[in-house]
Amino acid sequence: MRFIMTATTAKPHPSTNRKFVLAARPVGMPKESDFDLVSEPLPPLQDGQILLRTQYLSVDPYMRGRMTGVRTYADPVDIGQLMVGGTVGEVIESRNPDFRPGQIVVGFWGWQEFAISDGDGLRLLDPKLAPVSTALGVLGMPGMTAYFGLLEICQPRSGETVVVSGAAGAVGSLVGQIARIKDCEVVGVTGSDEKVAWLIGELGFSAAFNYKTATDYGARLQDLCPNGVDCYFDNVGGALSDAMLSVINTKARIAICGQISQYNLAKPEPGPRVFRYLLTKSARAEGFLVYNFAQRFSEGIAQMAKWMKEGKIKYRETIVEGFESAPRALIGILSGHNTGKMLVKFN
């Protein structure tokens, strides 16, 4: 990680911004040297603008995809360009009548300490209703991903068995709890014994297993899912998903939310062809992006907030302190070092 200082000015009024830009396209797992920390002057506000100071940056697996120079559903981040990401911060100056200093907002201004915004795409938060960091987790993108992905793509019915991979992550831990609310049997697949204990002991999962110590995924799944698998919410992909295809029930629904096991492969691995499994089981596999449901986010946030208040949904945050730690936090989430939502808290 290089520190490039292009300008500095004195306090108290912030006149310098620091941000992480993409320095190099990663090969395999990203390294800290794939990011540059850049300083730049912060210009004065124009009419209609506000100045935001970042409090929390969300760190999410999809960011790995944006670092690859390939357009998928979104444009990639170019070399030298600001890293994208969801953010919560405080309005510290305003020349926009819709905002006043002291307000807390959630938005998508990326890996930087300050941002100048015209207010577009920002949503005002009420710190009395919920900790503001939840706007990046249970009441934000991961929460909506879990809510709509499970309920709309998997459509679980009472008594069915739901398996979720990446089960202790920001999305997976919510998927399992929503499935419990819907009276399903819930089996989690995760990467440590501590996470297994948390899923079963605190979140009410029916069962869970540690894929890092399991030698035969198919056998573990058969053991923990005696009635087969009706819904599979997949954050991980790879060999676990291969094994899942042998245990799905007729008319199973697979929601493909992420494929984190595949993001850092230098080249794609082959696997067993899946169509014949879907054919013999009349099963469905469907990819989705949370933004497909953007029109319904207010409904989803209201329901998740209600379940939180009723104690039916719990959440955990893994907080990394200090803006400079953001690259390390992303590498950490790609390595499974988080439990629940991974956030960078700015000092």
Add this chain to the structure above:
Amino acid sequence: MRFIMTATTAKPHPSTNRKFVLAARPVGMPKESDFDLVSEPLPPLQDGQILLRTQYLSVDPYMRGRMTGVRTYADPVDIGQLMVGGTVGEVIESRNPDFRPGQIVVGFWGWQEFAISDGDGLRLLDPKLAPVSTALGVLGMPGMTAYFGLLEICQPRSGETVVVSGAAGAVGSLVGQIARIKDCEVVGVTGSDEKVAWLIGELGFSAAFNYKTATDYGARLQDLCPNGVDCYFDNVGGALSDAMLSVINTKARIAICGQISQYNLAKPEPGPRVFRYLLTKSARAEGFLVYNFAQRFSEGIAQMAKWMKEGKIKYRETIVEGFESAPRALIGILSGHNTGKMLVKFN
């Protein structure tokens, strides 16, 4: 193929039945020696029974799956057991008040010259409305597969691009024509230049290509589908489906109807993992069986018959003469020797 004669009797009253039973589970492509032609006495009718003389046997790719000793969505055919199959035939004797001699019915009495039935699962045909063989094709299982698979699983919209593999087969040729009725661009993938010409010249496909002479499926698909692929109706699987995943549009729908390229493999080939393609495109792949739509067959048959009468749906039959040819007909369909519906016509 062994001929095992267990009994014979003289005409005129049929007292001997001949049938094909499974002699051996095929390894790879079935051989004629995997079937035995067996004769057995035909007992007199009991009250409530009818005697059927087979006129047409339907030969379909799914039969290969039943010859494998693995339960999928249906029980396998056991060694020594009658080969299953759809049939059309004449009632030649009746002790059942619902049937009288001379009536023509469609049913599922398998690879045999005669059958004794209690009438369950039989449907009466009117030879004046359509040739009775169509009850095994356009107005039967293949027709319903095309109709419900395309309209319910793919849900094509006007102006979209639909690709169908196995396009000149009983199902594929109907899928393409229904998609044309729904104002879609239709691209067929098939196994000979003659079939390509038939699809475009007679059935109104927008384009088609011969997969046996194509060297790069992805390039052919990109060339023939300039707007990408919205719906893929897959009868074939394998490398063609792999290539399809790179040309599907956002929110594409893949109906998995068959995987004929895979049925005769001694062991499954690996392929590129498909979930990441479905993820980035928010696309859906869904297997189905025609019997999932059994409650709606009368609706489907009525619509297909209407389209036939209006000249919007054409069909072709590949007829193999003689009951003894049934094994050869099945091997032929698994090798792509048919255009349209493959039938065995009994002498």
